[in-house]
Every structure is written in C-alpha cells, then in structure tokens.
Amino acid sequence: MQFSSKLLEDAVNEMAQLPGIGKRTALRLVLHLLRQPEQQTIGLAQSLSKVRAEINFCQSCYNISDKKVCEICSNPNRIGELICVVEDIRDVMAIENTSTFKGLYHVLGGKISPIDGIGPQDLKIQSLVNKVKSGEVKELIFAMSPTMEGDTTNFYIFRQIQDYDVAVSTIARGVAAGNELEYTDEITLGRSIQDRIPFETSLKS
C-alpha cells in the first residue's frame, strides 16, 4: 500500500496492529477519524493512554478495577466462600449480567495452552491454590470455556487442590436455550442426557 502521507501511514500501521484489523480497515478507520471533529480523535487517544497507564487489577480476584480491591470482592453481601474461576474479565461481565451468581470470582488471565506457550506459571493459579489452602474457600466453580485448553486448565487446578477440603464443581454443559436438538453436536447432546436433572428442579430456574 502506497501512502501519500507519512503521518497517515504511521497511524494506519499502528491501527493495523490491533487484532482482526487489517491495513484496509485501519485506513478506513483513520480516514473516518479525519472526517470527524478533532475532539473525537483526542478523546479516543486520551482514553486509551489513560486506561493503559492507570489500569489496575483487583489484588484479590485480578478483575480490572479502578480501586485496589474491586467492587465485587469488597461487597459484604457476596459469599466469600464461593469462588467462580474464569479465564478473562469478559467472562466476569458475562456471568454478572445473568444476576444469578452471588459469590466472588478469580480471573486466571488465560488458559493453559502449550501451543501458544502459555503454561500454569503464566496464569494466576498459585494465588487461587493459596486461597484454597488457607481454608477460606468452601466451593470452587470452574467456568472455563468447554475447550481442550479449558478442560486442561480445570484439571491442572483440580490436581493442585484435590487434597484440601473444598467442593469443586463445573458449570453445566448441555443444549443451549433456543437451540434445535437435531443441530446440537453429539458430545454436548450425550452429556446433556448423562447429566440430566430432575424435571421439578428444572421448573425452578
């Protein structure tokens, strides 16, 4: 791509480093900003710099937070003995949106994935194990994505804590709401039959 301006080229190259944004899209975005009031670009640049410089992670659960301890961890109405283990802060947001979970979270910051060079030491696993060892946790809920990496991560953590007095559960896997049964893959469908629940229980949710 030949640029008529070095400034434009620099901006496009920086923008194209974002995941899923190629050079053509980057050019479209930068040209869009050039057509908008200058204040929009300044606002974008400032808020990105600010979030990167001042970002803070909750020292207990590693969720993104503006305070040292996040609002969930510091909320006295939440059940501190129940911890939901998630991969990413987006998963915290997704579960919070359901308004069904009243415990705390522990954000691992990824999942074990040897192919991407991510091992247990790159994740916040040790601090989770320490929480369990200290005896303050009664139940862990694994809420990783149902992929090979997610299962590996779950199993790795389970091995570290299985000798301690803590209940370990994993979120239910089954047919998603609104899905057609005939298009559900066989692993999911098989599991949903194996892990069937009493009909009366299902009426309550």
Next chain:
Amino acid sequence: MQFSSKLLEDAVNEMAQLPGIGKRTALRLVLHLLRQPEQQTIGLAQSLSKVRAEINFCQSCYNISDKKVCEICSNPNRIGELICVVEDIRDVMAIENTSTFKGLYHVLGGKISPIDGIGPQDLKIQSLVNKVKSGEVKELIFAMSPTMEGDTTNFYIFRQIQDYDVAVSTIARGVAAGNELEYTDEITLGRSIQDRIPFETSLKS
C-alpha cells in the same frame, strides 16, 4: 454492559464510536492493548492525535499530503492536462497501485448523495470546474464508483463543464478479470457488449 472500571468503560465507548466496531469488539481491542507493552498503546494514541492535528490536504488535488502540494501534483513527469476525478483518497491509492495512470487527480471528498445530506457544495467540485475554466485541463476522466450517487456526481460535473473545451471520459465498465460470465449482473454484461473494443486493442493491455 456492566464495567468494573470507569477507565475501561470510557476507552471502550470511545473505541465503539469507530465505524463497524461494536461494544464487544471495542472491549476485545482494549483488553488486547492492556495485555501488550504500554509502548504500543502510546504509539497508537500519539500517531492518531498527530495525524488528526497535523493532517494536510494538497491545495491542488485535495489528496492527503504532508506538504502543501502533494508529490503527485508536484511531479514534473506527470501529465498536468489529464485529470482523474475520484471520490476518495483510497481511490487515488488504488489507481496508483495499477501504475497505469500518468496524469493528476482531483479528490472530490465524497459523492452527491441527497439521502446522506451531501450536496455539490460539500464536495470539491467548484475548484475542479475552475481548473477546467482556466483552460489548463485537456481531459477529465471520471473514476467514480458505478453507483447511482457516482453517476449523479459525474453528470452534475459534466453539466458544469460541457461548454468548455475539455474531453470527458469515464472509466470502462465491464466484466472484471477472473469473474465468471454467468454470475455477472445483466447491467454490467449488457454494457460490456455495448462498449466492446477491437480484439487487437485488448491484446495490448
């Protein structure tokens, strides 16, 4: 979407103002930046601010340029009497990539589109007409996209300059290289038969 951090929310909202980027994608992009070295975010923010603040348009053809007159317009080897009229600077880049055009450009900055509230006065049409009136132009090539708005813009400009001594042409429309004939729409196919060229001429390109 519930955010655990105001800084994060601000950055996501700013990012989501870009065209084609929704809140979820914006969150993914911002979280990606947070995982990268701080220098990447600083580089992105600075280059965006810089291009927006210092951007300059060629005073002759309105292409983006770091100088007052762009490199194409100031190149003595280009044919100043031949002007290709395009909608956007991306079109200049696309045509330059073909290395077939040796004239100059005139970037209108859009096309006449009443539905979007864009009239002739919002585009760089008057300065193009002035160039023609001054007698310095021998041929204009319309290279707008073949849409209703593009055709309208072409026709509007043509009406302004038809009394002056200037040749006006438009880029050829026809079946694109590599396209299957049976999937070509009937307007394009009809035009390609109507505007057929001698076979010997086609061998030269």
